[in-house]
Amino acid sequence: MSRKQRKATGAPTPETVSTMVRSRFAPSPSGHLHVGGARTALFCWAYARARGGRFILRIEDTDQKRSSEAATQAFFEDLTWLGIRWDEGPEFDGCGGGEAGPYRQSQRLDLYRRHADQLNAAGAAYPAFETPHMLEAARARARDEGRAYRYDRAALKLDAATIRRYLDEKRPHVVRLKVPDTCQITIPDVVRGETHVSSAELDDFVILKADGYPTYHFAVVIDDELMGVTHVIRGEEHLGNTAKHILLQDALDFRRPIYAHISLIFNPDGSKMSKRERDIRLRREVKRLGLQVPPETGVPTAQPVMPVDQWRRWLADKDQQLDLESARSLAEALKIDLPEIDVEDFRRAGYLPEVMMNYLALLGWSPGGDIEKFDREFLISHFDLDRMIKSPARFDRDKLLAFNLDALQAMSTEEFSDRLRAHCLRYHRDFLDMLGNEKFALFAAANQQRSKTLDDPVRSGRFFVIGDEEVAYEHSKAVTKALTHGDPNGYAHLKAVEPLLKELPHWTIKRLEETLTQYANEHAGGKLGKVAQPLRIAVSGGPVSPAIFDTLAILGRESVINRIRRCLAMRERDTK
Numbered sequence: 001m002s003r004k005q006r007k008a009t010g011a012p013t014p015e016t017v018s019t020m021v022r023s024r025f026a027p028s029p030s031g032h033l034h035v036g037g038a039r040t041a042l043f044c045w046a047y048a049r050a051r052g053g054r055f056i057l058r059i060e061d062t063d064q065k066r067s068s069e070a071a072t073q074a075f076f077e078d079l080t081w082l083g084i085r086w087d088e089g090p091e092f093d094g095c096g097g098g099e100a101g102p103y104r105q106s107q108r109l110d111l112y113r114r115h116a117d118q119l120n121a122a123g124a125a126y127p128a129f130e131t132p133h134m135l136e137a138a139r140a141r142a143r144d145e146g147r148a149y150r151y152d153r154a155a156l157k158l159d160a161a162t163i164r165r166y167l168d169e170k171r172p173h174v175v176r177l178k179v180p181d182t183c184q185i186t187i188p189d190v191v192r193g194e195t196h197v198s199s200a201e202l203d204d205f206v207i208l209k210a211d212g213y214p215t216y217h218f219a220v221v222i223d224d225e226l227m228g229v230t231h232v233i234r235g236e237e238h239l240g241n242t243a244k245h246i247l248l249q250d251a252l253d254f255r256r257p258i259y260a261h262i263s264l265i266f267n268p269d270g271s272k273m274s275k276r277e278r279d280i281r282l283r284r285e286v287k288r289l290g291l292q293v294p295p296e297t298g299v300p301t302a303q304p305v306m307p308v309d310q311w312r313r314w315l316a317d318k319d320q321q322l323d324l325e326s327a328r329s330l331a332e333a334l335k336i337d338l339p340e341i342d343v344e345d346f347r348r349a350g351y352l353p354e355v356m357m358n359y360l361a362l363l364g365w366s367p368g369g370d371i372e373k374f375d376r377e378f379l380i381s382h383f384d385l386d387r388m389i390k391s392p393a394r395f396d397r398d399k400l401l402a403f404n405l406d407a408l409q410a411m412s413t414e415e416f417s418d419r420l421r422a423h424c425l426r427y428h429r430d431f432l433d434m435l436g437n438e439k440f441a442l443f444a445a446a447n448q449q450r451s452k453t454l455d456d457p458v459r460s461g462r463f464f465v466i467g468d469e470e471v472a473y474e475h476s477k478a479v480t481k482a483l484t485h486g487d488p489n490g491y492a493h494l495k496a497v498e499p500l501l502k503e504l505p506h507w508t509i510k511r512l513e514e515t516l517t518q519y520a521n522e523h524a525g526g527k528l529g530k531v532a533q534p535l536r537i538a539v540s541g542g543p544v545s546p547a548i549f550d551t552l553a554i555l556g557r558e559s560v561i562n563r564i565r566r567c568l569a570m571r572e573r574d575t576k
C-alpha cells in the first residue's frame with residue numbers, strides 16, 4: 001500500500017515504524033503547566049528515553065492572545081524542575097537546540113502559509129470570504145432550527161474570476177480544507193485501539209485564519225511531519241481532533257505518526273482536576289464566612305485583597321475565575337490553602353520533584369506487580385506504551401503526600417537541610433534571613449521527621465522568627481489543660497524552670513535535656529510532658545512544635561526566658 005493509497009485508513013507508514021523514536025510535547029503556553037500536561041510531558045519524555053530516541057519540546061504559541069513569553073519561561077522552569085529535559089526545542093538551561101527548528105510555532109508562519117498554498121493549488125483547500133458576522137448569523141439560524149451547524153461551502157460556489165478579484169482586493173479570508181464527502185477515517189491508537197469517524201461528521205474546517213495564523217490542527221500536522229515526530233502521546237481530549245489531523249496528513253501526503261491518547265486525570269470524587277477548583281474552594285470559604293463586598297467584607301487583612309470592582313464581579317458571577325495572584329492573596333487573607341493544580345503549586349507547597357515524577361507516572365501507567373515507588377532510571381528502563389491504562393486516572397492527594405513524607409524521611413539530614421534551604425530561598429527568603437544561618441541546621445534537623453512537605457517546617461515554625469512580644473497564645477482546650485490542670489499546674493512548672501533555664505551554664509540540647517529531665521523526675525513524677533507542654537506553649541503559642549529540647553535550643557536563652565515571663569504575666573493579668 002503506497003502512502004497515497006493508504007488515505008484515511010490510519011495505518012502507520014513503514015518509515016514511521018522503523019525510524020528512531022521522536023516524541024514531542026507541544027504545550028500552548030498560557031498560565032502554568034497543569035499536572036495533566038506535566039504527566040503528558042513525562043510520558044513523551046520517558047518513552048523517548050526508554051527507546052534511545054529524542055524528545056522534542058515545541059511551543060504552540062499561535063494563539064497570540066493567550067500565549068506569553070512569561071508563561072513559556074514558566075513552562076521551561078516547571079519541566080526542568082521535574083527533571084524533564086528536552087533534546088530539541090527552545091534553548092533553556094542546557095536543553096534544546098536541534099535541526100528541525102524553529103521550535104516555536106509563532107516563528108514558523110511561512111511554513112504554514114506555504115503548505116496552505118500547496119493545498120490551495122491542488123484544489124484540496126480553498127479560500128473562504130465569509131465575515132465572522134455572517135458565520136455567526138448562520139450558526140444562530142442553525143441553532144434556531146435545531147440542527148447542527150455546518151459550513152455550507154458557499155465559497156466553493158464562487159467562480160474563479162470572483163475569487164481572483166477578492167484576493168486582489170485583499171479581502172480578509174480564511175483557508176478551509178475540502179473534507180472528502182464520505183470516507184471512513186480510522187484513528188489507530190496504541191492505548192485505545194481503533195476509533196472510526198465518518199468524514200460526513202466534519203465540515204470544511206479552517207486551516208489558516210484571516211490573520212495568517214494557522215489553526216492548531218494545521219500547525220500540529222505540519223510540525224509533526226517536518227520535525228519527524230514518530231509518536232504523538234497526548235491527552236484523550238485530543239482524540240476527536242485526530243480525525244482532522246489524519247485528513248490533513250493524507251491531503252499533504254505526510255507520514256502517519258503512532259498515536260497514544262492517554263486518559264484524563266480526575267479527583268477521587270470524579271470531578272475534573274482543573275484550575276476552577278481554586279475558585280470553588282475560595283467561594284466555599286467566602287460563603288461559610290458570609291463575606292460581602294468591601295468595605296463590609298471582614299476579610300482579615302490590612303491590605304485590600306483585590307479591587308472592589310473585581311471582588312464584586314467575582315462574587316456576582318460564579319463562573320468567573322480569579323487570576324492566580326488574586327486567588328493566592330484571597331486565600332492568604334482567608335487563611336486557607338488552595339488546592340494544588342499546577343506543577344508550580346506543588347513545588348510551592350513543598351513537594352519533591354522526584355516524588356512528583358514518580359506519582360505522575362502512576363497516573364495512567366503501571367510498571368506491573370506491586371511496584372509503586374521508583375526513580376527516573378527505573379521509569380526510563382521500564383516505560384512502555386503497552387502498559388498504559390485506558391480508564392481515567394485518579395489523583396489521590398493523600399497518597400502523594402504519603403509518598404512525599406516517605407521520601408523526606410528517607411533522606412540524610414544534610415540532604416534534607418540543603419533542600420529545605422533551597423525551598424526557603426525560593427519561597428521564604430524572609431524566613432531564612434530572620435532565622436539566620438547558624439540556627440538553620442538545627443531547625444532543619446529538628447523538623448525532618450515531622451515534615452510531610454518542605455513547606456511544613458516554615459508554616460509551623462513562624463514562631464521561631466517573630467518577636468517575643470508577637471507570640472499569640474492559642475485559645476484551645478489543649479492549651480488551657482496544659483497550663484492550668486494538675487497540681488502543680490503548667491504555670492507553676494513554668495515559674496519553677498525559668499530560673500533553672502536562666503542559669504543553665506551551656507545552652508545546648510544535651511544540657512537542656514539533662515536539666516529538664518531531672519526537674520521532671522523531681523517535681524512531675526518523671527513525666528517530662530507535664531513540663532515540656534507548658535514550655536512549648538509559652539515559647540510557641542500553641543501545643544505543636546518540634547521536640548522541646550530542639551525548640552528551646554533553636555530559640556536561644558533570651559527568647560525562651562522572655563516568652564516564659566510573658567506567658568506567666570499573661571496569666572497574672574487574666575486571673576486578676
Ligand code: GLU
Pocket residue numbers: 025026027028060220233234235238
Ligand atoms: N498545544 C496542544 C495542547 O496544549 C497540543 C496538543 C497535541 O499534543 O497535539 O493541548
